[in-house]
Amino acid sequence: MSLTPEQKKQYRTIGHNLNPIVTVAGKGLTENIQLEVDRALEDHELIKVKFAVGDREIKKQLIKELCTIVEATIVQEIGNIALIYRPSIDPNPKLSNLLR
Template identity: 30%
Template sequence: MLTGKQKRYLRAAANRLRPIATLGKNGLSDQFVDGVAKALEVHELVKLSLLQTAEETPAAVGAFISRTLPGAQVVQTMGRTVLVYRRAGLEEHRKLSVEVAKLGK
């Protein structure tokens, strides 16, 4: 579980990010979840955007991603944007998680 300091740090880091995945009328497909999982493995912090045609709500998408991908946590839901964080499995991709771990102490 992320602390308030950790969430603030991640939200600040996400200000400059562009949405990596966009959810539309096709809904939460396996391809969408696989794409989010691959992006989280490389980037650790991913911004997801929901189009107006998407039937799901941002809260439902965040809950689904948290349940489906082990270790994934929703940092923020703002409007039609969901910010998701998960620690990378490979050492070479762990940049944010090192800073997040420092803030948790």
């Protein structure tokens, strides 16, 4: 799923005030991390994930791999933080970062 430039701008604005929900450390993408990111995307639709790995290339590869696994779209990457988006099937207005 690709986002229009207007959507990306809107999501970056919303994401600016968000805190990272999940931290990916040196062990890589474990099954628990994948499940937690999947659950967070279903609840919030737009989340930040922090990648605490040293190498830039490994970080970029992990971000792409995670987005492929959870079927999400990368909105923005800044430093060690990735802002990712996946539309929810049944969004909850109290939990969704897009509907609040």
